[in-house]
Amino acid sequence: MNERQTVADLGEFGLLERFAARIGAPPEGETWSGDDAAVLRSPGATLLYTTDLLIEAIDFESRYASAADIGWKALAVNVSDIAAMGGRPHHAVVGLGLRADCPVATADGILDGLLAAASRWGVALVGGDISSASALVVYVALIGDAEAKPVRRSGARPGDAICVTGALGGAAGGLALLRGDAAAEPHARRRLVARQLRPNARLEEGRRLAALGATAMIDVSDGLIGDLLHLLDASRLGCSVSPQTVPIDSDLIPLGDTLDPLGTALTGGEDFELLFTLAEESVQRARGSLADLGTPVTRIGTTHKGGRLLGDRSLEAAGEVGWDHLRTR
């Protein structure tokens, strides 16, 4: 391939054919790309359906995210949504808006990242659309199913324990490093940057927590405070959260001079950890259930019918609320 070849040289259909050849063959009875719509076996009686849109300079910067990073993240954030329902992802369609002068190598790189993530989480890429655009646009729409009852945001009960998987703030720390707003030693930098550019989706964790009876669940995409407020709004509950218990990504600690670790853990978005509620007596079982995955479970508080407290402060006032694309970044 000519390294300078652009997507305009190939054209939409040339690019679609190139992609279709890499996506592989569908199982007997299915049709993936190459027709008006993909034909699929239905994954089960209950469908989960989600979509996320990533736009250059808003949701990622091509200056520091490789094409494969962008493709990976576009699928990972959707898988995380299915994980937060306790479900299993199946079939994805992908849309790309590409500048006419976009190198074919970049388009290939996006597909590399999409396919790597698809392979990681058992997703089939079954179709898509490509258009010309003035900035890079990548979206994924993902279908999944739930073995048991999907875990909604609205199911928390008063007195439930509030827990979170893993550690928080790493993705925002990675973003600060990429933007040159902070510095870290090489190992910590690599880990934090990976949290930003190659997010994990807690898929197996979500399924096990659903099976254990998690009453409500959401993935931490907007930041702990913002997403906890979403869950509490949906469940119409208050909370008491202890800031000392919030699990801070340990790589953030040495950045304390330039980036407040607790503040970053509370409001930094895109960690894609699972924030969930469950009965008090199930917390130990949840810890035990995720132990072999190496995924810690930390209890950070309790739901109740009163106000929303982070320590002795109002949760709403305690931080900027989340990650609101249209207002700020």
Next chain:
Amino acid sequence: MNERQTVADLGEFGLLERFAARIGAPPEGETWSGDDAAVLRSPGATLLYTTDLLIEAIDFESRYASAADIGWKALAVNVSDIAAMGGRPHHAVVGLGLRADCPVATADGILDGLLAAASRWGVALVGGDISSASALVVYVALIGDAEAKPVRRSGARPGDAICVTGALGGAAGGLALLRGDAAAEPHARRRLVARQLRPNARLEEGRRLAALGATAMIDVSDGLIGDLLHLLDASRLGCSVSPQTVPIDSDLIPLGDTLDPLGTALTGGEDFELLFTLAEESVQRARGSLADLGTPVTRIGTTHKGGRLLGDRSLEAAGEVGWDHLRTR
């Protein structure tokens, strides 16, 4: 509402809430917007899954398409893909990329158009995503099912009749009028512009043709020649098409001075008519079956194992091949 209010004033969540309130309540057991993923009852054993992306200045011009036109078209083109499989659409997710200074009235208008089209074709809007963007981006991903076997592009057999619903070239004629490249008297102008801005999807027609045994089917989005080549490529066949039989939108005839009617019917995209093949002896039944819908069926040729002819010319050479977003518009 303040007329000058922008989407940045409302923010992503404000806008999502505003939209969710208009989308209505899901049936018992389903969850639509407001959670990590929509929870749906599966539409059947076979899923149809498609997506289309529309980008400002590439796929539409905000100068002549209203916000509601854009929303309508974004859903209609996806419904047309399901129609071309002989299927029935069910659930859609929608993504919007909006400029921060986009008026809320524009965002509302896009939803107006989406909801009008959703109501027209029995689709539920069950979720979506919103991001900031430098140009307006609208995409839809649509799930449907097929009662019978989905009609693929690849099923044509040698000796099948090649037929098309309705008339062709109107959408391209409307685009020429909107761009000032042609002029027409008011009634014809209104009809042609509607073909461009408010396309119809031949949904009921597609289902009836599938039930009648159409062997292959595709919707005319790239232009008759381009889409016929897609169908023939998938079915590995040649054809003889008679140019005199191609149904030309009658409103195009008076534009003959500025726009060649037959050329426009052959290569103009976005008519969203159905191009299909079926056994010779079923053509009359197809005509009869669509008569009460007021939809003509025109036979334009025959498939065979030889070359691809339009009259005495090569089909490939007879016109520019379709509507290739990345190369030209």
